[in-house]
Amino acid sequence: MLRAEGLTKRYGEVEALAGLELEVRPGEVYCLLGPNGAGKSTTMNLFLGFAAPTAGRAWVCGLDVQHHLIESKRHLAYIPEQVHLYPHLSGAENLEYFAGLGGSAVSGPEVAALLERVGLPAAAHHRRSGEYSKGMRQKVGLALAVAKRARALLLDEPTSGLDPRASFEFSRLVRSMCDEGVAVLMATHDLFRARDLANRIGIMSAGRLVWEGGSGDLAGEDLERVYLEHVRRAAEEAAA
Amino acid sequence: MIGRIVRHELRSAWRDGRIRNVVVLTLALLAVAVIVGATNVRALQAQREEAAALERANWLEQGPKNPHAAAHFGQYAFKPISGLALFDRGVDRYLGSAVWLEAHRQNALVHRPADDAPAVQRFGELTAANILQAIGPLLALLLTFAAIAGERERGTLRLLVGQGVRPQALVLGKLVAAMLVLAPLLFVALLSAAALGGWAGLPRVGLLALGYGLYLGCFAALNLAISARARSSSAALVGSLALWVAAVVAVPRIASDIAAWAYPTPSEHDFFAQVARDIKQGINGHDPKDSRTEALKAGLLARYGVKTVEELPVNFAGVALQAGEEYGDRVYDRRYGELHAIHRRQADLRLALALLSPRLALQPLSAALCGTNLAAHREFAAAAEEHRRALVRRLNEDVAQHPGASPFEYLAGPELWRELGKLGQDDADPSPADLRGLAILAALFLLATSLALASARRLHVDP
Structure with missing residues (x-):
């Protein structure tokens, strides 16, 4: 994918x-x-x-x-570290606009259903998104990915700055999309979230993939220790 | 996709109170300009009609007079004002509004409206054309300077392009939306001008709308090109403001100076001194001892086979006066022809410089369509001169048809004065040359749009 x-x-x-x-x-x-x-x-x-x-x-x-x-973007949804919306539009209007541009026109009840699915409170659907918290904006981003029915999802530090509850909800939603067959590539600093969510993990350092393993490879292992060891080793090799 | 972007941009513009207020303010300013323009034009029209009626009465009531004396008595002809002058006064204010028609002399038009205007108007008259030419591009700037750079700064560009939006479609959508926001300004200004200036000018109003639409479109497209390239919206604002200063203020001014330097016109004093010198070389119908008058007399005596002017079947004084008149006409035609050729070359050079400023293409087009350009002025001057020549010819013929011992003893009366009608002049139709500006604006708009699309091709999504 x-x-x-x-x-x-x-x-x-x-x-x-x-x-x-x-x-x-x-x-x-x-x-x-x-x-x-x-x-x-x-x-x-x-x-x-x-x-x-x-x-x-x-x-x-x-x-x-x-x-x-x-064409490649037709199959791809993308949620950056900060989902930036038009502050003068409501979450529903933002979703309607961006989804329409992505080729999946949604309106009225569909928009409401999508926002409900990602856990955005109904009272916030028609509020100016300029008043949203980061977590609420991330949810609109996720609703956009759902609306697009993308086959692949790119997440760039999506939970950075979210409180644990919001982060958990976000992971749950990503997992549900994954269960529907979506391929997810997520860049993150959150080792806990990675361990919780990932089927496979890659550790990068200085532009190289220095370690790759499945969730099974990490059984009984401390991900933090693996991460630090490989990053340190890569830095030493680069210095040498 | 473009339709969706256009709708989104229109909604955003509507919700942005700053844009809404500026558009409403500009609309109010345009409405004031059109109403003030209509009031001024109607007052001038009434003044000129009244003066023309008075002048006609003076002519008809001049009493018994020798026809040549009547030719010297003369009369004023008043330039009519086009209905659309309320939209664009063009060069009308700086050119004369009345011409004194008399024997032997092709006078220049006098009484420039600018001379009667208050000093404050020297900073520029409040006309709808001036507002659209100067403030219209500023409004286009307000709508477009942050169109792409602002999306980039806000981070929404990343999401837009990530959704698969073609950057060119984004730019095109924003261009169409900007033009739709600007459209009510044109609609209100031009339609109210047509309503107040006379619906007969409606086809011209259509061409004006096209010209002004292309003009504002050029600025919107160029600002989008700057916005797509700029790293920040403040950098885009500086770039767009520099464009406005150059294209709206500086280049048109510099282009006029370049044209005047490349093709200098003689001063009014030098021009008429040259005409006077040329005329001295011709027949003086008032001086029977003039050698060229003597030659004319000899030729006429030979033609009729008589020995003295008293034996001629025509009044020689009338023939000599007409011959002198025709010589003078040739002098004026030549010298005015040279002057007009210089003006044409100046206008052509300014138009060639329109590549640097769309205003240089719009100004002559707008004035031509409103009947307030130099060509319309010259057309009136030419019609007035034709009328003067016909008038003097008819008066000289009348002298020639009444032979007698003393050429100036014959007196004509009101019947002859009535026979000589007043000058009628309709609005001049713009010539194909006047409409070249429209083709240039269309080419500039296509060029600016291509530039905006090319700038969007490799769009950086991050600041």
Whole structure:
């Protein structure tokens, strides 16, 4: 569903991503962990076509992103760290507008049902989104992904700054989408959430995937220890 | 998708109180300009009609007089005012409004409305055309400077492009929406001008709407191109303001100076001094001892086979006066022709510079469609001159048809004065040359839109 083939991105002398090989299958949650500047957001941007790779390819549902910039996005939903909405429009209006642009026109009762499904209180549906908390905006973003019936979902630090309850609700919703066969690639710093949600985890450092394992590989292991050890080792190798 | 973007932009513009207030304020300003323009134009029309009636009465009541003396008695002809002058006064205020028609001289038009205007009007007259030409682009700026840069800063651009929106569709949707917000300004200004200035001008109003629409569209598209490229909305604002200052204020002013420098016109004093020198070379119908008058007399005597002017079947004085008149006409035609050619070259150069400022294409188009450009003025001047020549010719013929011992003893009466009608002049139709501005504006609009679409092709979603 989502596949990176030798995906590389250089900004001048800086190699932000070096030959990433990765695959996310339908119904799977793949969490990318790594310190700031590890290449997680670059990976997201390359899957979204926001930047062109220096080498390699990003595939979405069998479509080479660079050659199908628009078509590939028809199958893709994206929730950034901060879902930015039009503050003068209500959550319902934002959802209606963005979903329509994504090719899944929704209106009235459908909009209400979608917002209810992601747990946005009914009283907030028609309030200006400028008054929303971050968690409420993230929910509208998720409702947008649901409305789009996307086959792949990209989440870039989606729970950062959310309180534990909101974060839990968000994970539950992602899991329910995953159960419907959506492939989810999530970049996060939240090790607890990654362990809870992911089928597979990749640890990135300095633009490289330095460790990859399934939830079974982590049985009895402390994810924090694995993460720190691999990040430290990668930093030492880079320094050497 | 574009329709959805347009609807969203219109809704956002409506909810944005700042835009709503500025549009309403501009609409009010336009309404005031149209009403003030209509009041002024009607007052001027009434004044000129009254003066023309008075002038006609003076002519008819001048009493028995030798026809050539009547030609010197002369009369004023008053330039009519086009109904659409209330929308755009063009160059009308700076050109004369009346011409003195008399024997031997093709006078320039006098009584410029600008001379009677209060000093404050030297800073620019409040006309709907001036408002749309100067404030219209500022409104386009307000609607578009943050259109893309603002989305980028807010973070909504990431979500939009992530939804699969083509950046070109986004730019096109925003351009259409901006033009739809600006459309009521054109609608109100032009329709009220047509209603107050006379519905006969409606086809011209249609062309004006097209011209002004393309003009404002150029600015909206160029601002979108800047917005797509700028890193922040404040940078886009600075860029768009620089564009406004250059295209609306500086370039039109500089273009006029360049045109005047490239093709200088003689001063009024030098022009008429040259005409006077040329006329001195011709026949002086008032001087029987003039050598060229003598030659004309010899030719006429030979033609009729007689020896003295008294034996001629025509009054020689009338023939000599007409010959002098025709020589003067040729001088005026030549010198005015040269002057008009310079004006045409100046106008052509200004139009060529329209690539740097759409206002240089719009100004002459707007004035031409409102009948207030130099061509309309010249058309009146030409009609007045034709009328003057016909009038003087008829008076000289009347002298020639009444031979006698003393050429100026013959007196004509009211019947002849009545026979010589007053000058009738309709609104001048704009020539194809006047409409070149429309083609240039269409080309500039396409160019600006292509630039905006090209800027959107590789859009950075992050600041």
